[in-house]
Amino acid sequence: MEVKAQGDVEVGLHDKESTRKTSIVDIDHGADSQLQRRLGNRHITMIGIGSSIGMGLWLGSGKGLVAAGPASLFIGFIIASSMVWAVSQSIGEMAVMYPLPSAFVQWTNKFVDPAAGFALGWCYWFNYWIAVANELQGIVTILSFWNTSVPKAAWISIFWVVIALINVGAVTVFAEVEVVMAAVKFGWIFVVIIASIVISAGGAPNHEAIGFRYWNDAPFLNGFRGFLTVMPVCIFALSGSETTGLVAAELSNPRKAVPKAVKSIALRLAMFYLMGSLMITITVSPSDSNLFGSGAHATDASPFVIAFRNAGLEPLAHMMNAVIFLSVLSSGSINAYAGSRTLVGLSEIGMAPSWMKRADRRGRPWYTLVPTLLIGGGLSYLNASHTGAEVFSWLSSLVSLFTLFGWSMICLSHIRMRHAWKVQGRSVDDLPWRTKTWPWAAYWGLIWCIILTIVQFYLAIWPFNGETSAKSFFSTYVSVPVGIIIYIAAKFFYGGRRWLDSRSIDLDTDRRFYSAEQEDEDKVSFAKRILKKLLRMSYSGSCIIAKDGTWSPKCTTAYVEAALRSQCTNLGGTLSNINFQTTITQINYRCNCVHGNTKDFTFNDGVFEAKAVVGDKC
Numbered sequence: 001m002e003v004k005a006q007g008d009v010e011v012g013l014h015d016k017e018s019t020r021k022t023s024i025v026d027i028d029h030g031a032d033s034q035l036q037r038r039l040g041n042r043h044i045t046m047i048g049i050g051s052s053i054g055m056g057l058w059l060g061s062g063k064g065l066v067a068a069g070p071a072s073l074f075i076g077f078i079i080a081s082s083m084v085w086a087v088s089q090s091i092g093e094m095a096v097m098y099p100l101p102s103a104f105v106q107w108t109n110k111f112v113d114p115a116a117g118f119a120l121g122w123c124y125w126f127n128y129w130i131a132v133a134n135e136l137q138g139i140v141t142i143l144s145f146w147n148t149s150v151p152k153a154a155w156i157s158i159f160w161v162v163i164a165l166i167n168v169g170a171v172t173v174f175a176e177v178e179v180v181m182a183a184v185k186f187g188w189i190f191v192v193i194i195a196s197i198v199i200s201a202g203g204a205p206n207h208e209a210i211g212f213r214y215w216n217d218a219p220f221l222n223g224f225r226g227f228l229t230v231m232p233v234c235i236f237a238l239s240g241s242e243t244t245g246l247v248a249a250e251l252s253n254p255r256k257a258v259p260k261a262v263k264s265i266a267l268r269l270a271m272f273y274l275m276g277s278l279m280i281t282i283t284v285s286p287s288d289s290n291l292f293g294s295g296a297h298a299t300d301a302s303p304f305v306i307a308f309r310n311a312g313l314e315p316l317a318h319m320m321n322a323v324i325f326l327s328v329l330s331s332g333s334i335n336a337y338a339g340s341r342t343l344v345g346l347s348e349i350g351m352a353p354s355w356m357k358r359a360d361r362r363g364r365p366w367y368t369l370v371p372t373l374l375i376g377g378g379l380s381y382l383n384a385s386h387t388g389a390e391v392f393s394w395l396s397s398l399v400s401l402f403t404l405f406g407w408s409m410i411c412l413s414h415i416r417m418r419h420a421w422k423v424q425g426r427s428v429d430d431l432p433w434r435t436k437t438w439p440w441a442a443y444w445g446l447i448w449c450i451i452l453t454i455v456q457f458y459l460a461i462w463p464f465n466g467e468t469s470a471k472s473f474f475s476t477y478v479s480v481p482v483g484i485i486i487y488i489a490a491k492f493f494y495g496g497r498r499w500l501d502s503r504s505i506d507l508d509t510d511r512r513f514y515s516a517e518q519e520d521e522d523k524v525s526f527a528k529r530i531l532k533k534l535l536r537m538s539y540s541g542s543c544i545i546a547k548d549g550t551w552s553p554k555c556t557t558a559y560v561e562a563a564l565r566s567q568c569t570n571l572g573g574t575l576s577n578i579n580f581q582t583t584i585t586q587i588n589y590r591c592n593c594v595h596g597n598t599k600d601f602t603f604n605d606g607v608f609e610a611k612a613v614v615g616d617k618c
Contacts, residue, residue: 039250041257043175047334048244048261049268050182052084054331055138056237057272058324061280062291062303067464068230070281071219076227077277079448080234081269084241086445087407089435090414092262095248096255096433099512101357102345103245106510108409109349111416113499115490120409121346123483125372127402128339131239132376134399135332136160142325145301146318153381159329160377166333167340167369170362171250174337181330188323189271192304195316196279205312214285221286222464228455229464232400235452238273239403241265242410243334246341250363255514259433276304283307336373343368397476401456405483408449411442418442420502432514453480 064073091104100106102121109117140155166177202209220226244261248254284291284303288310291303301309302324308317344365347357359365418438421428428434435441460477 044247044257044261046179046182050178050330051243051334052241055328058302064230064233065286068226069221072227072230076230076234077273083448084238086441088265089437089441091245095245095258099248099254101249102342104410105345107413111413114494118351118490119487125342128335129376131335133379136380138328163333199311200282235400339372340369398479401479404449411446414442420505423502
């Protein structure tokens, strides 16, 4: 193993033998792509909140209430939430070790079978642009609460452009917009819970005490078939929660950020889906004619809006509709982001044209972002000639099935990864982060995905409140034959076993290795980390010897990074994508300055030294 000293920091090139022994190395490296790692803890946490909270919860839950009643809706969300929680545990363990573009697509290709990875990748890309179309359709439905005179195509066009603008900036711009929108959602759910309890208790202006009246009157509408009907609605509402796996590829430190996001999933599920669905069932009657999808004369309003309006809280009804609008816009933006990153991952493993993995200097993958936006936005114009509820039903069925396919492959990939880890004689202690729910959570998620796919088939043949027809079958189940056809074609192309041999799976390629320094940093308390950063900032100035850029040979990697950032700032420049975690033999780092001048930093063997020629403006 080749080792190069840089002052008091060692940089190692890890061969297979060394990586089998430990996952902690001297310098972070691995899992590289052209996407930039510029996102942090709060970004992945808030994107995780925003990714699955869109029209599925705020609007679609009303459709489930009409079809199945309050008890069925609440139980459905309990089951779906347990599935998401289980899937998130699998995502967490794999995203820390393999933070790759397209995430679960590459995991499926690596641990299950290339043909399955190919089918999942392309189906999930279809899923994301379908979701973009559905969210744009949802925006039209929401805005019709205030104004029905504006043509649907006009609203679609306006907010298609808005979603595009959110995504065409640097990834940090997209992330910050999503942080703000997710914060609004998270804060508003407390208003919803408190107001709903007050309404149910009779404290609203109408002074009508509802309690659990609707649970007593008709808890399970339409029997068992009604309950089965509500499950696709719940799955659709929670679709997108797997986006945290995609974001990991652009995190500066997945080992720190991903576990925090995974640990917070239980709170998010409880606050939004369990409490949210419960509040609907105690404040809105399943027979309310204004519910989304309840009939030809429905106003297609959200059950949350209906609850406030029926209680005489008109201002809250309008505020609720505004929050729903922001939620749906946020969810559409995240789906466009996720679709583009899915194509990048497919390109990196040779399952899409190689030019699709390219990104510009700000990390924007134009070749995948543009087609995702174009197709998703174009599909949304279907809404211009159909009712919102009808289009919602078509598209949500497609999204639900693709989501089940994705969740099942995530759980199966986790099972296969753990099996390969075991048969190759590796210790679970070498995993950079491991879930405490292994193995039952992965199997729980996988089994439920299989069951609900069968349920969807049953509902496609014997639809709820409708006659069996080829049209009804393909409008709700077409994604399954599409996925099967893609898989069979890919299997003929790639060949091989039913799935990969666990003994031959390469567990080190595309793996992210974390430094010992980062390992120690993660164990330090928040207060100590702040103190350490302050001390590091005060020390970093001593690393700079002269304006010409000569460095002290005793600076550690962390101090040099701080000093470099300080010098760039002092000289009027900006730091641009400087990564100290991939040093191997000799690396030149470039600091791009405001006026266009540049300086090259060279790290030489044996001596930790950097020199630069400083221009007049730099």
